Amino acid sequence: MTSFAIETKGLSKKFGSFTALDNLDLSIETGTIHGLLGPNGAGKTTAIKILCGLLKPNGGEGYVLGKKVPDRSILPEIGYMPQETALYLDLTVHGNLTLYGELFGLSKSRIAEREKELLDFVALQKWRDSLVSNLSGGMKHRVSLACSMIHEPKLLFLDEPTVGVDPELRASFWEYFGLLKKRSVTVVLTTHYMDEAQHCDRIALLRQGQLLAEGTPADVIKSAGVTNLEEAFLALAKRGDARS
């Protein structure tokens, strides 16, 4: 066993003639928060879907929790929050959480415990019995996050977890991710917000399916010779264009 929760070697994915992911080499240490950054179409979501076993790579290999993906045996250990709301609108918050709890084989009492913890965390306790269809976009997003964590996964894939979430709650999200990290949970997330990426232990900048840079936020900024991540991304993108 390696100390890496995730390792990819030359991971590639094509959809027809479109290259979504091009030769991605990435190692993510267990118990860290790792951000995948980049514009739309950079390959962030594709990478996460491959690692969750939702897509098959065309080339290269991906290892998740020591198993070569796709491998069903890792599924009980991972949590995945898709970019779409991915909730049953005709169920209550409680109904959605219960479904995923049951699918992960949790006992009734365990589901109840986890539900309480998670609803406290996403501040939706009093909405427990509301239909998801009646919730606002941001609230749905929080329910979605809670659903992906009901079974206490060792590895959490979050595709844009903070979109549509107000700044105050976003701060509490990051606090919680820090807490998960202390329990040696690995969090892999994608984000558009460069300022948020500062909270990550390490980040990977992706563009057009390729890895532009990888390292701690400070390293990446330094290597680009700029003062913040936004500028780092632009500088690295320009450098990449000049090379090709």
Next chain:
Amino acid sequence: MNIHRALAITRRIFRGLRHDRRTVALMFLAPIVAMCVFGLAFSGDVEDVKVVVVNQDTEFAVPGLNVPVSFSQAIISNFDKEVLKVEYVADIEEGVHRVEEGDAYAVIIFPERFSESLYMKRQNPSYSGDTTIRVREDRSNVNVANAITKSVTDAILQTAREAGQDLPMKVDAEDAIYGKGAKFMDFFVPGIMAFVVFMLTTLLTLISFVGERTTGNLERLQSTPLRESELVVGYAIAFSIIGMLQTVVLLVIGVAAFDIMIVGNIVLAFAVIALLAVVSLSLGILLSSLAKREAQAIQFFPLIVLPTFLLAGIFWPVEAIPQWLRPLSYLIPPSYAVDATRSVMLRGWGVGEIWVDIVALCGFAAAFLAVAILSLKRGRR
């Protein structure tokens, strides 16, 4: 296959329905409305058809009888009063005019000296008088026209019988082997049961699975230990139960309102319907992989409904379908369910007699389920 995970899916479907009254209403009111509307509309015989009679006949003094007789009047009085509403007009021209104007569906013309000619022909078959009752119909509505012809023919036979001039042969179809005294509704309810369950299950799973795919729910489900087969089985359990509940509702109303005949084992009929529900939901899942949005899924509606409606033997028997179209009937799963439930309910048949239908439905279910599961797995390309 982990049955707990499959049941989690089943529970979530029922939990969802608890908050979705519109769908529940569709599931249970639509069958009732369909049964009543179709049942009443189709079972009703043709009634109250306006016809005009031109009677040029005159009474005839039969030798040896004191009173003159009119055979034409006798026939007219034997018209089925439920079917024909008779009005008299003076001449043919006016009668034809009434039909042309759409005031009546037929003009029934008794020729001059009809009674006399009839009597004379009995005495001497080579007698040349006119004994033809001419019925000039508006055949733009074939059903109505046929009902008129039949009513007139029946009246002639009835009159002949009353006059002691019955044909020396007859047909007795009273002592039926199956379905003795069956009415249209008895024949129809098993058909509509299968139709409603097939249509609604296919449609609801189709829309439901397009939803699963477009909302990202399917992806989230696939990132859990849930297998595609468990997902489909979970759906199958839920929709079999719903299909059976729909059947119960239809049967209760069928018995209470239409006094339908059930001579066989009703549990077997339920089992057939549940099997049909499994076939239908697999078809729904399959079709869902061909639709990108709910609006596209709706376009499959006529594709599902029309062939079933026309070819599955719900309203008219497969034998009434042109021979070259019949193979299509055998490709439509509800055909087998209609045949099986009808045989169980009206003929009292058991598994021993309907096994061909059951095997066919199982075959469809197995094939569709397998392809449906594959179509879900294909998402992980």
